[in-house]
Amino acid sequence: xxxxxxxxxxEYGDTLVLFLGYGNMLQxxxxxGKTHQxxxxxxxxxxxxxxxxxxxIVCSKGWLQIxxxxxxxxTITLPHRTQILYSTDISLITFELDLKPGSVVIEAGTxxxxxxxxxxxxxxxxxxxxxxxxxxxRAETAREEFAHHGFGDMVTAKHRDVCRDGFNHEGIADAIFxxxxxxxxxxxxxxxxxxxxxxRIASFSxxxxxxxxxxxxxxxxxxxxxxxxxxxxxxFDPKTIELPLVDxxxxxxxxxxxxxxEKNSAETEEDTSxxxxxxxxxxxxxxxxxxxxxxxxxxxxxxYPS
Amino acid sequence: MSSETISxxxxxxxxxxxxxxxxxxxxxxxxxxxxVQFSADELIGKPFGCTFEENKGVLVQVSRTGxxxxxxxxxxxxxxxxxxxxxxxxxxxxxxxIQEMRKQGVSGQEIIEQLVENxxxxxxxxxxxxxxxxxxxxxxxxxQPQFTIMKxxxxxxADMYYSRGPMRICNMRPDSLAQILALGNVRSGNxxxxxxxxxxxxxxxxxxxxxxxxxxxxxxxxxxxxxxACECFNFTxxxxxxxxxxxxxxxxxxxxxxxxxxxxxxxxxxxxxxEEEKEEVVEEVKEEVEKEEGAQKKRKRISPEERDERxxxxxxRIKEMKEVLMRADMDxxxxxxxxxxxxxxxxxxDFICPSRPIVVFSQYKEPLLDLYSKxxxxxxxxxLKLTETWFREYQVLPNRTHPLVNMIASGGYILTGTTVSQx
Ligand SMILES: C[S@@+](CC[C@H](N)C(=O)[O-])C[C@H]1O[C@@H](n2cnc3c(N)ncnc32)[C@H](O)[C@@H]1O
Numbered sequence: 151x152x153x154x155x156x157x158x159x160x161e162y163g164d165t166l167v168l169f170l171g172y173g174n175m176l177q178x179x180x181x182x183g184k185t186h187q188x189x190x191x192x193x194x195x196x197x198x199x200x201x202x203x204x205x206x207i208v209c210s211k212g213w214l215q216i217x218x219x220x221x222x223x224x225t226i227t228l229p230h231r232t233q234i235l236y237s238t239d240i241s242l243i244t245f246e247l248d249l250k251p252g253s254v255v256i257e258a259g260t261x262x263x264x265x266x267x268x269x270x271x272x273x274x275x276x277x278x279x280x281x282x283x284x285x286x287x288r289a290e291t292a293r294e295e296f297a298h299h300g301f302g303d304m305v306t307a308k309h310r311d312v313c314r315d316g317f318n319h320e321g322i323a324d325a326i327f328x329x330x331x332x333x334x335x336x337x338x339x340x341x342x343x344x345x346x347x348x349x350r351i352a353s354f355s356x357x358x359x360x361x362x363x364x365x366x367x368x369x370x371x372x373x374x375x376x377x378x379x380x381x382x383x384x385x386f387d388p389k390t391i392e393l394p395l396v397d398x399x400x401x402x403x404x405x406x407x408x409x410x411x412e413k414n415s416a417e418t419e420e421d422t423s424x425x426x427x428x429x430x431x432x433x434x435x436x437x438x439x440x441x442x443x444x445x446x447x448x449x450x451x452x453x454y455p456s
Numbered sequence: 457m458s459s460e461t462i463s464x465x466x467x468x469x470x471x472x473x474x475x476x477x478x479x480x481x482x483x484x485x486x487x488x489x490x491x492v493q494f495s496a497d498e499l500i501g502k503p504f505g506c507t508f509e510e511n512k513g514v515l516v517q518v519s520r521t522g523x524x525x526x527x528x529x530x531x532x533x534x535x536x537x538x539x540x541x542x543x544x545x546x547x548x549x550x551x552x553x554i555q556e557m558r559k560q561g562v563s564g565q566e567i568i569e570q571l572v573e574n575x576x577x578x579x580x581x582x583x584x585x586x587x588x589x590x591x592x593x594x595x596x597x598x599x600q601p602q603f604t605i606m607k608x609x610x611x612x613x614a615d616m617y618y619s620r621g622p623m624r625i626c627n628m629r630p631d632s633l634a635q636i637l638a639l640g641n642v643r644s645g646n647x648x649x650x651x652x653x654x655x656x657x658x659x660x661x662x663x664x665x666x667x668x669x670x671x672x673x674x675x676x677x678x679x680x681x682x683x684x685a686c687e688c689f690n691f692t693x694x695x696x697x698x699x700x701x702x703x704x705x706x707x708x709x710x711x712x713x714x715x716x717x718x719x720x721x722x723x724x725x726x727x728x729x730x731e732e733e734k735e736e737v738v739e740e741v742k743e744e745v746e747k748e749e750g751a752q753k754k755r756k757r758i759s760p761e762e763r764d765e766r767x768x769x770x771x772x773r774i775k776e777m778k779e780v781l782m783r784a785d786m787d788x789x790x791x792x793x794x795x796x797x798x799x800x801x802x803x804x805x806d807f808i809c810p811s812r813p814i815v816v817f818s819q820y821k822e823p824l825l826d827l828y829s830k831x832x833x834x835x836x837x838x839x840l841k842l843t844e845t846w847f848r849e850y851q852v853l854p855n856r857t858h859p860l861v862n863m864i865a866s867g868g869y870i871l872t873g874t875t876v877s878q879x
Binding site: 155156158169172202203204205206215216217218220221222237238240241242244245246248250251252268271272274275276347348358361362365366372374376377378379380381382383384385386387388390433434435447449454455456 | 460503504505506507519520604609610611630631633634635637638639641643644645646664665666667669787809810811812813821822824825826828829838839841842843844845846847848849850852854857859869874875876877879
């Protein structure tokens with residue numbers, strides 16, 4: 151019940167995030183009589199009640215922190231039922247669709263509702279999200295999740311093939327988002343569903359051929375300002391690096407002996423932060439060896455009133 | 457604000473090709489767009505999203521023609537060099553070159569001049585057929601400047617500021633702003649702190665996402681906060697009411713550092729006087745930026761009584777905000793400033809609840825590396841992550857799809873973290 155507002159302490163029914171270390175997080179729902187196993191030992195749910203978010207919980211073999219859920223943390227920890235969108239693309243979609251409190255948004259497919267949570271956060275408390283998936287179980291699970299997370303009144307999750315049957319909405323949406331294999335088949339319905347005063351559309355596709363077909367469809371339907379982009383996240387690992395300085399003068403004493411001497415003398419302490427006599431030290435952001443090199447292309451367009 | 461037609465007093469975004477401009481609709485106001493001038497009166501009552509062409513000083517509402525890129529592309533895709541001699545041989549400028557000029561905002565008149573310049577046959581024609589040629593070209597919508605009126609949104613305003621001079625907004629590429637807003641969990645109802653030197657682009661983006669609910673404290677430096685970009689929006693009073701300010705040079709007092717000595721206070725007072733004047737200057741600069749004639753605001757003289765009253769009000773405001781901040785229950789901090797972020801973040805961290813995001817933007821990586829290590833030392837913050845987005849736009853045309861040949865090399869760096877309690 152804790153997505154749409156920050157709350158100070160943990161109650162039954164809350165979904166929270168356990169932080170066990172960088173890259174080691176999991177989400178759980180606090181339920182009566184339950185226990186959760188972590189690598190640091192067992193947590194009794196009842197022990198969490200009344201605890202402040204952000205506080206430390208001591209287990210038998212270590213400690214962890216309980217975090218308030220946010221759409222961004224949810225995206226990292228949610229149960230995958232499909233491929234999902236991640237925060238970098240999600241941020242851009244939210245921005246490019248002009249979302250703000252009160253926006254009415256249509257989304258297909260719901261998938262694992264990673265994007266849906268971020269949309270709901272931004273359009274709350276007065277907006278509405280209509281989200282569709284032709285996979286009945288996914289629509290159902292998403293519906294339960296939304297209710298659980300306190301978004302129940304703000305979202306309608308339906309089981310529907312939007313490429314075949316459309317959205318069953320006309321002139322209601324400020325923005326539409328499509329994450330479908332054949333988005334161009336849903337595009338004519340999307341046009342219908344947008345408000346007569348116009349609106350924005352976005353589509354996510356992993357393959358360039360899909361983008362080409364989608365752009366052509368949007369163009370033919372009368373959408374304008376069509377723009378396709380790619381946005382990737384580069385992460386830097388901050389490190390202090392130390393490069394040894396080469397000797398350009400032939401030394402009488404061997405290098406290891408000199409180093410030992412320096413360590414003992416007090417004067418070297420002065421400028422170890424930048425350069426010492428035997429090495430150059432600085433802070434750097436190291437790029438990871440590998441990074442996601444492609445998620446998908448995002449296509450954005452505007453429908454102006456006719 | 458939700459009105460779908462343009463009314464007097466509205467801030468509107470005018471988009472012409474890729475150029476954006478924000479103006480306020482005022483009766484009798486002349487709006488300049490490149491070399492084209494028209495009266496704002498003509499826009500009143502028209503729906504947002506409508507498209508116009510200017511014809512001899514009069515606006516003509518036209519139906520938006522989708523770009524002709526697609527049709528041409530199919531055509532051009534089919535053609536190879538062999539056929540280049542066809543009907544094009546008399547004109548050295550190609551269709552795609554024309555479209556490029558259009559995209560760059562070259563005026564219709566200029567394009568036609570270029571066409572004439574590059575036409576092998578134009579000079580051979582007699583005057584009558586020369587005129588006929590010009591008329592034919594002018595008629596083609598391709599050369600006629602069209603512009604569209606839109607409601608201001610963060611997307612458009614950020615784009616406008618960025619394309620006019622990214623330095624003024626700390627080189628914050630719009631997709632970086634998009635990241636900041638999401639990573640900061642900016643939403644209605646939150647109580648946020650912000651430190652920015654982006655002429656208000658960040659503050660206004662947050663105001664839009666908070667929609668008049670919650671609290672936004674702009675921790676400003678210098679004599680007065682700059683919120684120029686906020687004026688681009690049609691924010692209601694309720695929207696703006698959640699925006700409060702607090703001077704960064706009073707932050708030490710929140711930490712219990714004694715008030716400055718008397719002589720310093722004296723100096724401060726002088727500073728405040730300067731500030732009142734600065735506020736006026738800000739107003740004037742804004743007018744200048746808009747480059748509108750006949751709308752120059754007269755410099756108001758402030759009476760000594762009014763000045764005293766302002767000072768008292770300001771002192772009250774500060775006292776009130778001090779109390780709010782000392783409760784240490786803020787929901788987040790967003791920083792995007794020209795100052796070194798480390799001291800700012802370290803001194804404001806104490807006022808944030810545990811389990812809340814902080815987001816620090818900088819156009820340089822090094823200050824964030826410093827902040828990262830200082831935060832590690834301090835503790836009480838987890839999930840520290842230093843990132844940058846790589847953003848690339850594509851030309852999508854049948855058989856001719858490829859990334860745009862130019863991209864913006866850096867959009868700035870973002871350090872994020874989550875506060876946790878230390879006990
Ligand atoms: C990749 S997932 C979407 C993931 C989602 N954006 C997220 O962030 O969690 C695509 C979803 O679209 C659904 N889908 C595919 N074709 C559909 C159609 N014609 N109508 C409705 N849903 C469809 C699939 O069932 C799948 O769940």
